[in-house]
Amino acid sequence: MSLAILDGGTFFHHAAIQGARYRELFDLVIYMPELTPTALEGAKLLIVPDRVHPDLLRNHRQILIDFAQSGGTLVVFGENQAETWLPGVSWTARPTNFWWWLDKNAKPPHRQVAPDHELFQAVTFADTIWHFHGLLRPPPQAQTLIDVPPDAENDDTGGALLYDDRVTTAGRLIVSTLDPFYHHGSNFMPATTKFLDGFLPWARARAHSPGA
């Protein structure tokens, strides 16, 4: 039982995964082009960090799906075009507002839908709030953790930023549009570091726990 993560070979993946802050948390670091079923042996939870080359994800999709089908937990972050390779994922675009926080009175649209979810024992809702890249429509019966309401300007119906899907595969798919690895690894956005400070130890604890 171990925690595995894919490494896309970019500088920000390297900084986030191999940097001193988190590197001890990962049992297996797999360079994306070298992903094979045997590379995942013993892994219970696999993280696909944001911004991995999507062609590689598509080319290796069966390995990732098989991992979840065999009971593994697959966590997929944003900007990975997951809707093109991961079952159950439906994504729509919404223009990214990188600047919402410049107005001191601005209220981010994020809503904490499932405050009792175990993830929020490790990550505070406040640490999930930064800009986001599009919206997810979770499969029926998946659990939405964070969503945003409809946006009249963009003519969309709103959607999830983070959900937990225990129905599409025999394992578990946790899918998000958030992109913490890129921003933490680029030495830029403190909220994303706080998010990973909570999320990664949680992921490790899940990977090392006997339960599902």
Added chain:
Amino acid sequence: MKPALALSYGFPDVAMAKLASHPDASGRITSRDVYALEHLDLDLDDFGALLISMHLDQRFLAGRAAQIESFLRQGGSVIANGHIAYPFLPGMTGVHPLENYGLRDLAVKRLVDHPIWAGVSENDLTFRRGVAGFYGRAWHHPPDGATVVHALGEPDRPLDFIYPVGKGRVLFHGGNDLWQYGAADSTGRILPQLLRWMFFGERAE
């Protein structure tokens, strides 16, 4: 004038598309997937410049370092962005991210004038909508013979530099892709001036 080759990372790259469709580029920027480099004759007969985004797989690029160096020695230009995790350019070593930085550390300082940044103010490079840090949050040791154009906070933290390799040259920007810049302020001058430098080389200097 040879086309420039932009290596893609599989995502729509809006900033690169803007650079490639700029009138001064005249359609001379060709895009190929980064992993195609393995099967590509990176030759001066075909390309004059290689454009390397901050989003590329550097571990792969490090495996192509000899190919990139050979292209440079022949006389090619390489324009590379980001932080170096896996050195893939001659003479370059790993990034030094600023730690616990404050506003003063993020101030872009011009050490010498250069045509790519002619008329671009240090202030506009430092701040975007009043926020500092987009242009750079880290520094690199410049290789021997480098001309350091910009530094970050202190002169000994090089951010933008140009250095010769054989008959060619490297322009290194240790931050977000240079082609992301181009606001209504003076940073709007970067794209056309970069294109001129890229396609007309030293004649533009």
